[in-house]
Ligand code: OSB
Protein backbone atom coordinates (compact mmCIF):
# COMPACT_ATOMS: atom_id res chain seq x y z
CA UNK A 522 0.00 0.00 0.00
CA UNK A 523 1.03 3.61 -0.47
CA UNK A 524 1.31 4.77 3.13
CA UNK A 525 0.59 8.36 4.15
CA UNK A 526 0.40 8.21 7.89
CA UNK A 527 0.65 5.81 10.82
CA UNK A 528 -1.41 6.24 13.97
CA UNK A 529 -0.42 4.43 17.17
CA UNK A 530 -3.46 3.99 19.41
CA UNK A 531 -3.21 2.96 23.05
CA UNK A 532 -6.35 1.57 24.69
CA UNK A 533 -7.17 0.55 28.24
CA UNK A 534 -9.39 -2.52 28.25
CA UNK A 535 -10.31 -4.08 31.60
CA UNK A 536 -10.62 -7.88 31.55
CA UNK A 537 -13.95 -9.31 32.72
CA UNK A 538 -12.02 -11.52 35.13
CA UNK A 539 -8.38 -11.37 36.26
CA UNK A 540 -6.21 -13.78 34.26
CA UNK A 541 -3.58 -15.48 36.41
CA UNK A 542 -0.73 -17.48 34.91
CA UNK A 543 2.54 -18.79 36.32
CA UNK A 544 4.15 -15.47 35.30
CA UNK A 545 1.64 -13.02 36.76
CA UNK A 546 -1.91 -11.69 36.91
CA UNK A 547 -3.41 -9.56 34.17
CA UNK A 548 -6.45 -7.46 35.14
CA UNK A 549 -6.52 -5.04 32.25
CA UNK A 550 -5.02 -4.99 28.77
CA UNK A 551 -2.89 -2.04 27.74
CA UNK A 552 -3.48 -2.44 24.01
CA UNK A 553 -1.41 -0.95 21.20
CA UNK A 554 -3.16 -0.78 17.82
CA UNK A 555 -1.30 0.24 14.68
CA UNK A 556 -3.37 2.01 12.06
CA UNK A 557 -1.76 2.52 8.67
CA UNK A 558 -3.46 5.01 6.38
CA UNK A 559 -2.84 4.55 2.69
CA UNK A 560 -4.03 6.24 -0.46
CA UNK A 561 -6.71 3.58 -1.10
CA UNK A 562 -7.21 1.82 2.19
CA UNK A 563 -6.61 1.77 5.92
CA UNK A 564 -5.03 -1.20 7.69
CA UNK A 565 -5.17 -2.27 11.34
CA UNK A 566 -2.75 -4.39 13.34
CA UNK A 567 -2.66 -5.26 17.03
CA UNK A 568 0.54 -5.49 19.04
CA UNK A 569 0.16 -8.42 21.43
CA UNK A 570 2.88 -7.39 23.89
CA UNK A 571 1.65 -7.43 27.50
CA UNK A 572 2.16 -4.50 29.86
CA UNK A 573 5.09 -6.21 31.58
CA UNK A 574 7.90 -8.34 30.06
CA UNK A 575 6.89 -11.54 31.89
CA UNK A 576 5.63 -13.80 29.08
CA UNK A 577 8.59 -12.82 26.90
CA UNK A 578 11.09 -9.97 26.84
CA UNK A 579 8.70 -7.68 24.98
CA UNK A 580 6.30 -5.28 26.69
CA UNK A 581 3.87 -2.75 25.30
CA UNK A 582 5.70 0.46 26.21
CA UNK A 583 8.89 -0.98 24.73
CA UNK A 584 7.10 -2.14 21.59
CA UNK A 585 5.59 1.33 21.16
CA UNK A 586 9.04 2.95 21.42
CA UNK A 587 10.51 0.29 19.12
CA UNK A 588 7.89 0.96 16.45
CA UNK A 589 8.27 4.73 16.71
CA UNK A 590 12.05 4.96 16.93
CA UNK A 591 13.46 1.97 15.04
CA UNK A 592 10.89 0.24 12.87
CA UNK A 593 8.91 3.07 11.24
CA UNK A 594 12.06 5.02 10.28
CA UNK A 595 13.30 1.93 8.40
CA UNK A 596 9.99 1.63 6.58
CA UNK A 597 10.07 5.36 5.75
CA UNK A 598 13.53 4.87 4.25
CA UNK A 599 12.17 2.07 2.07
CA UNK A 600 9.65 4.45 0.47
CA UNK A 601 5.92 4.94 0.77
CA UNK A 602 5.00 1.96 -1.42
CA UNK A 603 5.26 -0.92 1.02
CA UNK A 604 3.95 -4.45 0.59
CA UNK A 605 3.38 -6.70 3.59
CA UNK A 606 5.73 -9.33 2.11
CA UNK A 607 8.58 -6.79 2.14
CA UNK A 608 8.16 -5.68 5.76
CA UNK A 609 10.01 -8.65 7.28
CA UNK A 610 13.06 -8.08 5.07
CA UNK A 611 13.13 -4.32 5.67
CA UNK A 612 13.01 -4.81 9.45
CA UNK A 613 15.25 -7.89 9.60
CA UNK A 614 18.39 -5.98 10.62
CA UNK A 615 16.65 -5.08 13.89
CA UNK A 616 17.20 -8.01 16.22
CA UNK A 617 14.19 -9.52 17.97
CA UNK A 618 11.09 -7.44 18.77
CA UNK A 619 8.81 -9.81 16.89
CA UNK A 620 5.62 -8.48 18.46
CA UNK A 621 6.43 -4.91 17.45
CA UNK A 622 7.36 -6.03 13.92
CA UNK A 623 4.27 -8.25 13.65
CA UNK A 624 1.93 -5.38 14.52
CA UNK A 625 3.26 -3.23 11.66
CA UNK A 626 3.26 -6.09 9.19
CA UNK A 627 -0.32 -7.01 10.17
CA UNK A 628 -1.52 -3.44 9.59
CA UNK A 629 0.12 -3.24 6.16
CA UNK A 630 -1.14 -6.70 5.24
CA UNK A 631 -4.66 -5.66 6.22
CA UNK A 632 -4.35 -2.44 4.20
CA UNK A 633 -3.01 -4.32 1.15
CA UNK A 634 -5.79 -6.88 1.29
CA UNK A 635 -8.54 -4.30 1.82
CA UNK A 636 -7.32 -2.43 -1.25
CA UNK A 637 -7.36 -5.71 -3.19
CA UNK A 638 -10.74 -6.79 -1.80
CA UNK A 639 -9.32 -10.09 -0.53
CA UNK A 640 -9.88 -11.61 2.91
CA UNK A 641 -6.90 -12.53 5.09
CA UNK A 642 -8.19 -16.09 5.40
CA UNK A 643 -8.33 -16.62 1.64
CA UNK A 644 -4.98 -14.93 1.05
CA UNK A 645 -3.28 -17.19 3.61
CA UNK A 646 -4.90 -20.31 2.15
CA UNK A 647 -7.69 -20.83 4.68
CA UNK A 648 -10.04 -23.75 4.11
CA UNK A 649 -12.55 -23.33 6.95
CA UNK A 650 -15.53 -21.01 7.40
CA UNK A 651 -15.48 -21.43 11.18
CA UNK A 652 -12.85 -22.48 13.68
CA UNK A 653 -13.18 -24.53 16.85
CA UNK A 654 -12.84 -22.43 19.98
CA UNK A 655 -10.98 -23.47 23.10
CA UNK A 656 -10.56 -21.40 26.23
CA UNK A 657 -7.55 -20.78 28.45
CA UNK A 658 -8.52 -20.89 32.13
CA UNK A 659 -6.32 -19.01 34.58
CA UNK A 660 -5.03 -20.24 37.93
CA UNK A 661 -7.98 -19.99 40.33
CA UNK A 662 -8.23 -19.16 44.02
CA UNK A 663 -9.46 -22.67 44.85
CA UNK A 664 -10.28 -25.96 43.16
CA UNK A 665 -14.07 -25.48 43.52
CA UNK A 666 -13.69 -22.03 41.92
CA UNK A 667 -11.76 -23.61 39.05
CA UNK A 668 -14.35 -26.35 38.51
CA UNK A 669 -17.00 -23.64 38.51
CA UNK A 670 -15.15 -21.55 35.93
CA UNK A 671 -14.58 -24.57 33.67
CA UNK A 672 -18.25 -25.54 33.99
CA UNK A 673 -19.29 -22.03 32.94
CA UNK A 674 -17.09 -22.16 29.82
CA UNK A 675 -18.43 -25.62 28.91
CA UNK A 676 -21.96 -24.26 29.27
CA UNK A 677 -20.94 -21.51 26.82
CA UNK A 678 -19.97 -24.24 24.37
CA UNK A 679 -16.16 -24.19 24.36
CA UNK A 680 -14.89 -27.41 22.86
CA UNK A 681 -11.54 -27.57 24.66
CA UNK A 682 -10.28 -26.44 28.03
CA UNK A 683 -6.72 -25.34 28.76
CA UNK A 684 -5.71 -25.04 32.39
CA UNK A 685 -2.87 -22.77 33.40
CA UNK A 686 -0.55 -24.62 35.79
CA UNK A 687 2.44 -23.83 37.98
CA UNK A 688 4.28 -25.67 40.77
CA UNK A 689 1.68 -26.14 43.53
CA UNK A 690 -1.25 -25.86 41.07
CA UNK A 691 -0.94 -28.80 38.71
CA UNK A 692 -1.83 -32.42 39.55
CA UNK A 693 -4.68 -31.62 41.96
CA UNK A 694 -6.59 -29.11 39.80
CA UNK A 695 -6.12 -31.29 36.70
CA UNK A 696 -7.36 -34.35 38.62
CA UNK A 697 -10.37 -32.41 39.91
CA UNK A 698 -11.37 -31.12 36.46
CA UNK A 699 -10.87 -34.54 34.85
CA UNK A 700 -12.84 -36.20 37.63
CA UNK A 701 -15.68 -33.68 37.52
CA UNK A 702 -16.14 -33.44 33.75
CA UNK A 703 -15.19 -36.95 32.72
CA UNK A 704 -12.87 -38.60 30.20
CA UNK A 705 -14.42 -37.04 27.08
CA UNK A 706 -13.44 -33.47 27.96
CA UNK A 707 -10.65 -32.22 25.66
CA UNK A 708 -8.18 -30.98 28.23
CA UNK A 709 -4.66 -29.55 28.06
CA UNK A 710 -2.35 -27.56 30.34
CA UNK A 711 0.02 -24.62 29.96
CA UNK A 712 2.92 -24.01 32.36
CA UNK A 713 4.39 -20.88 30.75
CA UNK A 714 7.92 -22.13 31.47
CA UNK A 715 7.39 -22.58 35.21
CA UNK A 716 9.22 -25.91 35.65
CA UNK A 717 12.71 -27.36 35.31
CA UNK A 718 13.88 -30.78 34.17
CA UNK A 719 14.18 -31.71 37.85
CA UNK A 720 10.35 -31.71 37.88
CA UNK A 721 10.14 -34.46 35.23
CA UNK A 722 8.90 -37.17 37.60
CA UNK A 723 6.30 -34.80 39.03
CA UNK A 724 5.09 -33.76 35.56
CA UNK A 725 4.82 -37.45 34.62
CA UNK A 726 2.03 -37.65 37.21
CA UNK A 727 -0.08 -35.71 34.68
CA UNK A 728 0.22 -38.59 32.20
CA UNK A 729 -2.72 -40.48 33.67
CA UNK A 730 -5.20 -37.69 32.86
CA UNK A 731 -5.13 -38.20 29.09
CA UNK A 732 -4.21 -34.59 28.30
CA UNK A 733 -4.04 -33.45 24.69
CA UNK A 734 -0.71 -31.79 25.44
CA UNK A 735 1.41 -29.94 27.96
CA UNK A 736 2.40 -26.50 26.73
CA UNK A 737 5.81 -24.96 27.45
CA UNK A 738 6.75 -26.73 30.67
CA UNK A 739 10.38 -25.49 30.66
CA UNK A 740 12.28 -22.28 29.92
CA UNK A 741 12.05 -20.56 26.54
CA UNK A 742 15.60 -21.38 25.45
CA UNK A 743 15.71 -24.92 26.82
CA UNK A 744 15.06 -27.02 23.72
CA UNK A 745 17.34 -29.82 24.89
CA UNK A 746 15.53 -29.92 28.24
CA UNK A 747 12.21 -30.22 26.44
CA UNK A 748 13.64 -33.05 24.30
CA UNK A 749 14.74 -34.90 27.47
CA UNK A 750 11.39 -34.28 29.12
CA UNK A 751 9.52 -35.50 26.01
CA UNK A 752 11.29 -38.86 26.38
CA UNK A 753 10.04 -39.12 29.97
CA UNK A 754 6.39 -38.11 29.46
CA UNK A 755 3.53 -39.81 27.66
CA UNK A 756 1.74 -36.45 27.35
CA UNK A 757 2.79 -34.71 24.10
CA UNK A 758 4.83 -31.54 24.55
CA UNK A 759 3.69 -28.41 22.72
CA UNK A 760 5.93 -25.35 22.59
CA UNK A 761 4.75 -21.74 22.76
CA UNK A 762 7.39 -19.30 24.11
CA UNK A 763 10.28 -21.28 22.55
CA UNK A 764 9.01 -21.00 18.98
CA UNK A 765 10.11 -17.51 17.96
CA UNK A 766 10.34 -18.26 14.24
CA UNK A 767 10.39 -20.94 11.55
CA UNK A 768 14.07 -21.83 12.07
CA UNK A 769 13.51 -22.55 15.76
CA UNK A 770 10.39 -24.56 14.92
CA UNK A 771 12.44 -26.80 12.61
CA UNK A 772 15.17 -27.16 15.24
CA UNK A 773 12.65 -27.99 17.99
CA UNK A 774 10.93 -30.63 15.83
CA UNK A 775 14.23 -32.13 14.61
CA UNK A 776 15.44 -32.42 18.20
CA UNK A 777 12.22 -33.94 19.50
CA UNK A 778 11.61 -30.99 21.84
CA UNK A 779 7.93 -30.94 20.89
CA UNK A 780 5.42 -32.82 18.77
CA UNK A 781 2.78 -30.05 18.58
CA UNK A 782 3.25 -26.32 17.94
CA UNK A 783 1.28 -23.36 19.28
CA UNK A 784 1.39 -20.67 16.58
CA UNK A 785 1.07 -17.03 17.61
CA UNK A 786 1.78 -14.53 14.87
CA UNK A 787 2.99 -11.89 17.33
CA UNK A 788 5.58 -14.20 18.86
CA UNK A 789 7.04 -15.16 15.47
CA UNK A 790 7.12 -11.70 13.84
CA UNK A 791 3.91 -11.77 11.84
CA UNK A 792 1.24 -13.70 9.96
CA UNK A 793 3.57 -14.40 7.03
CA UNK A 794 6.10 -16.18 9.27
CA UNK A 795 3.19 -17.87 11.07
CA UNK A 796 2.07 -19.33 7.75
CA UNK A 797 5.61 -20.55 7.02
CA UNK A 798 5.54 -22.41 10.36
CA UNK A 799 2.09 -23.78 9.60
CA UNK A 800 3.27 -25.02 6.21
CA UNK A 801 6.39 -26.74 7.51
CA UNK A 802 4.42 -28.41 10.30
CA UNK A 803 1.72 -29.49 7.85
CA UNK A 804 4.40 -31.03 5.64
CA UNK A 805 5.66 -33.02 8.63
CA UNK A 806 2.15 -33.90 9.83
CA UNK A 807 2.80 -31.99 13.08
CA UNK A 808 -0.49 -30.66 14.53
CA UNK A 809 -0.64 -26.92 15.16
CA UNK A 810 -3.15 -24.68 16.89
CA UNK A 811 -3.62 -20.95 17.17
CA UNK A 812 -2.55 -19.42 20.46
CA UNK A 813 -3.85 -16.16 21.85
CA UNK A 814 -2.58 -13.15 23.78
CA UNK A 815 -5.89 -11.78 25.09
CA UNK A 816 -6.39 -9.89 21.83
CA UNK A 817 -9.12 -7.41 21.01
CA UNK A 818 -11.31 -8.05 17.97
CA UNK A 819 -8.52 -6.70 15.74
CA UNK A 820 -5.95 -9.33 16.68
CA UNK A 821 -8.68 -11.96 17.13
CA UNK A 822 -9.97 -11.49 13.57
CA UNK A 823 -6.49 -12.15 12.19
CA UNK A 824 -5.99 -15.15 14.49
CA UNK A 825 -9.27 -16.68 13.38
CA UNK A 826 -8.21 -16.23 9.74
CA UNK A 827 -4.90 -17.96 10.52
CA UNK A 828 -6.71 -20.79 12.30
CA UNK A 829 -8.72 -21.45 9.13
CA UNK A 830 -5.62 -22.98 7.50
CA UNK A 831 -5.74 -26.75 7.02
CA UNK A 832 -3.01 -27.70 9.52
CA UNK A 833 -4.82 -26.13 12.49
CA UNK A 834 -6.23 -29.47 13.56
CA UNK A 835 -6.56 -28.64 17.27
CA UNK A 836 -8.91 -26.00 18.77
CA UNK A 837 -7.17 -22.68 19.44
CA UNK A 838 -7.20 -20.15 22.26
CA UNK A 839 -9.54 -18.25 19.96
CA UNK A 840 -12.30 -17.49 22.44
CA UNK A 841 -15.27 -15.15 22.08
CA UNK A 842 -14.86 -11.43 22.84
CA UNK A 843 -16.93 -11.65 26.01
CA UNK A 844 -14.54 -14.16 27.59
CA UNK A 845 -12.14 -11.19 27.80
CA UNK A 846 -13.95 -7.86 27.57
CA UNK A 847 -17.31 -6.41 28.47
CA UNK A 848 -17.07 -4.41 25.27
CA UNK A 849 -14.71 -5.22 22.43
CA UNK A 850 -13.36 -2.46 20.22
CA UNK A 851 -14.82 -4.21 17.13
CA UNK A 852 -18.14 -5.97 16.68
CA UNK A 853 -17.79 -8.81 19.18
CA UNK A 854 -16.73 -12.31 18.15
CA UNK A 855 -19.42 -14.69 19.35
CA UNK A 856 -19.46 -18.41 19.93
CA UNK A 857 -21.75 -20.45 17.67
CA UNK A 858 -21.85 -24.04 18.88
CA UNK A 859 -18.27 -23.86 20.06
CA UNK A 860 -16.91 -22.14 16.97
CA UNK A 861 -16.04 -18.64 15.75
CA UNK A 862 -16.96 -17.60 12.21
CA UNK A 863 -13.99 -16.69 10.02
CA UNK A 864 -14.46 -13.12 8.74
CA UNK A 865 -15.07 -12.98 5.00
CA UNK A 866 -14.73 -9.24 4.34
CA UNK A 867 -11.60 -7.67 2.85
CA UNK A 868 -8.46 -7.82 5.02
CA UNK A 869 -9.17 -8.90 8.59
CA UNK A 870 -12.85 -8.13 7.91
CA UNK A 871 -13.42 -6.01 11.02
CA UNK A 872 -12.40 -2.54 12.20
CA UNK A 873 -12.65 -0.57 15.44
CA UNK A 874 -16.04 1.02 16.06
CA UNK A 875 -15.07 4.73 16.11
CA UNK A 876 -17.07 5.72 19.23
CA UNK A 877 -15.89 2.68 21.18
CA UNK A 878 -12.30 3.25 20.09
CA UNK A 879 -12.51 6.82 21.30
CA UNK A 880 -13.91 5.81 24.66
CA UNK A 881 -11.22 3.20 25.26
CA UNK A 882 -8.34 5.35 24.03
CA UNK A 883 -5.70 6.52 26.50
CA UNK A 884 -3.33 8.04 23.92
CA UNK A 885 -3.03 8.53 20.20
CA UNK A 886 0.17 9.30 18.32
CA UNK A 887 0.05 10.40 14.68
CA UNK A 888 3.19 9.82 12.68
CA UNK A 889 3.19 11.29 9.16
CA UNK A 890 5.16 9.35 6.57
CA UNK A 891 8.49 11.11 6.04
O1 OSB B 1 0.75 -18.73 27.20
O2 OSB B 1 -0.80 -18.97 25.82
C1 OSB B 1 -0.25 -18.29 26.68
C2 OSB B 1 -2.32 -15.18 27.40
C3 OSB B 1 -1.33 -14.23 27.47
C4 OSB B 1 -0.02 -14.60 27.33
C5 OSB B 1 0.30 -15.94 27.11
C6 OSB B 1 -0.70 -16.91 27.01
C7 OSB B 1 -2.02 -16.51 27.19
C8 OSB B 1 -3.13 -17.45 27.20
C9 OSB B 1 -4.51 -16.93 26.86
O3 OSB B 1 -3.04 -18.62 27.51
C10 OSB B 1 -4.82 -17.07 25.43
C11 OSB B 1 -6.04 -16.27 25.03
O4 OSB B 1 -7.13 -16.64 25.43
O5 OSB B 1 -5.86 -15.26 24.32
Ligand code: MG
Pocket residue numbers: 711713736737761762783812
Ligand atom coordinates in the same frame (compact mmCIF):
# COMPACT_ATOMS: atom_id res chain seq x y z
MG1 MG C 1 1.13 -20.60 26.27
